[in-house]
Amino acid sequence: MKTIGLIGGVSWVSTAEYYSRLNKRINQLYGGVSSARVIMFSFNFEEILPSQLSEDKEREHALLVDAAAKIERSGADLLVICSSTTNMLADTIQSRVNIPVISMTDAIADYCVENRLFRVGLLGTRRVMYGQFLRDALEMRGIESVVPPLEMGDEVNRIIYEELVINKFIKESEKKIAACVEALKLRSVEAVILGCTELPLLVKSKRCGVVMIDCIDAHINKAIKMIGSIQ
Missing domain, CATH: 3.40.50.1860 (Rossmann fold)
Structure with a gap:
């Protein structure tokens, strides 16, 4: 092996x-x-x-x-x-x-293409959501990425860096992430990328009502x- x-x-x-x-x-x-x-x-x-x-x-x-x-x-x-x-x-x-x-960017893009997901929401740290490295990789494969409004994105970033990275999982924060997912669903995304490796530990995919792409998997x-x- x-x-x-x-x-x-x-x-x-x-x-x-x-x-x-x-x-x-x-x-x-x-x-x-x-x-x-x-x-x-x-x-x-x-x-x-x-x-x-x-x-x-x-x-x-x-x-x-x-x-x-x-x-x-x-x-x-x-x-x-x-x-x-x-x-x-x-x-x-x-x-x-x-x-x-x-x-990881190739892995996520591969998953989207293999599953014919070409309009996806993106959650992660501020650098992931509003930077270009992941979004450009998706765009090169014909995948459009949609991010939450900046105020919502800043709160996602705060939750990651102030809570999740120290193993703190707060119910209220889970609700805030769920609200971001709902906001992205209203913009007709086919799936939402959990583009931070801590987010899959907080977000329960089965409750979201949309395909959730787990970046770790x-x-x-x-x-x-x-x-x-x-x-």
Whole structure:
């Protein structure tokens, strides 16, 4: 079995979910007591968060390249960055390592195309919703993305950075995210992308009345497909 490298800690809450889901999927595929072969570098989020909030891409890139290089030297066959916001740097990190970096943006776009979803809502951090890296990737595949009004988006961003990344799940915040989903549904979206790796832990997809695209599941599924293609 090939070894998966994980860059985590951004935040540890969603990284734990990645690790759990990845092992469950591997066990489903291989049976018995099979589990994933994993090498992980987990950040202290306090060290990388200032770079995210100030959009200091140079500093954030340096931290991620260092982590990726350590994982590659440890023997990983491919690399998964366990954070939607941080995946904006996946292409530049790929240029600095010799193992495949599994792009979350490609994974989400692939899911949309495979399921013929071409008008989708998008929730995530401010950089994900109102930046261009994910929206451009979707547009290149013929997928239109719809984001909530800025005031709603700012509240989603606050919930992520002040609550979810420290494992705080508040019922009122769940209701606010649900209200964002409803606002997007009114704009005729065919699905809503939960484009932050903490959001699937708060939002109960079955209650939303619309297809919810879980970015963690999409990312893990693409990584597992890649495992099968590596010689």
